[in-house]
Amino acid sequence: MTTALTTHPRQGGAGGQAAVAARARGLVKAYGSGETRVRALDGVDVDIAKGRFTAIMGPSGSGKSTLMHCLAGLDTVSEGRVYLGEDEITGLRDKRLTRLRRDRIGFIFQAFNLIPTLNALENITLPMDIAGRAPDRAWLDQVVETVGLAGRLKHRPNQLSGGQQQRVAVARALAARPEIIFGDEPTGNLDSRAGAEVLGFLRTSVDRFGQTIVMVTHDPVAASYADRVLYLADGRIVDEMYEPTAEQVLDRMKDFDARGRTS
Template sequence: MRTTTGIAAATADLSKVYGSGDTRVVALDRVSIAFREGEFTAIMGPSGCGKSTLMHCAAGLDSPSSGSVRVGTTELSTLGDRQLTELRRDRIGFIFQAFNLLPTLTALENITLPLTIAGRRPDQQWLDRVISMVGLSQRLGHRPAQLSGGQQQRVAVARALASRPAIIFGDEPTGNLDSRSGAEVLGFLRDSVRELGRTVVMVTHDPVAAGYADRVIFLADGRLVDDMPSPTPGRVLDRMKDFDTRSRTS
């Protein structure tokens, strides 16, 4: 059994409000959640429930209207813009639905780009391990146009891991992939937790994807409504059907 040693990121009474008056929308309503080190967490819920907003606030990509966010022991509200940029660069990895690769760079250059921009040399032993894990050793000289969608997302996963971040956030990372490629990418994310000791937080609408996680948290109307350990696709699907039923009867 895996043991966790601490909290990789956490929110406390986190709220996010857009607009005012008649156009006021409460995207998050006092959400308190902790993402434990060495754990794979999926965030699920109906469309518009606040999944991506929670992830963006927890990752320091968006600022909350009230409440607090911390990564490790660092309270994000205490950081200036430059410090926040450095924290995201050094301690957080990102994987999005769009692969966001630069077409003129090779796979290896895309993987190491964040480190290059930061003026840092990669830890070669770690980089070799990451590249081997995602199965890219024979594709490092290829540019994105020469790679399949699944291979491009493998590059994005390796890029997110290359700087040895404490926590990786994924926003629908398999949304543009077929089921086989999606399963490969999800397997790599799970392996990054089990073999590399990373923490992964993933927004998804797919019960099969959520089944790869150690834990699924559910949002509805901007609020945390359930926390499911050891999920299976079937249990997750049943829980999502509950949301559909409630929305039709409300």
């Protein structure tokens, strides 16, 4: 995604002691065995604040996507514990874990993952349809209005732009009112304008609706929409920043790049 540094309003913040939506303790994710064993995550302790927007950054291979996948119950852990709210999810059997992800977690990926034969509204309500739950119509209408899709609900994905398709994906994640939404490079396939719109919708969902969002990104502008940025390197959290600007994030990333070249 090609972006220009911009400013934007933000109402959320890091002030006060926030409740914890998800947390990990002593989290290790390893691949291989013996001399070829590699730790993608190396003893991570982290709390994700409820009702806040957290960005996870780091160079390729730092473990940022692995951390998100473990926190979201999409990947198993080698050691340590992961909690959603007060409930430990490490060690849950597949059926219970699938139900937990369906009922309590939302996902937004770089690929929009829409069903081509369904229209926008049907894609938005699909997870609830699968779960046998009727959507809250007032809430659904509010979500649709917030992401600007009111005039596009009958359109199929191939009739929508990339930005509009990602708006559908955002609305799908919000519509079920999950406890936490995980985004993996959600603006990676969008141009700067569409990306800014999607990030604005995510920011609004935190400020207006109290949504909790965790987003993996490599983009300083995307990270600047967050309340807090976590930096990973070699499978460990090595730094964090609150109320970031794009310029501050970019400078911090340059510092890490410089350290990597001299180490």
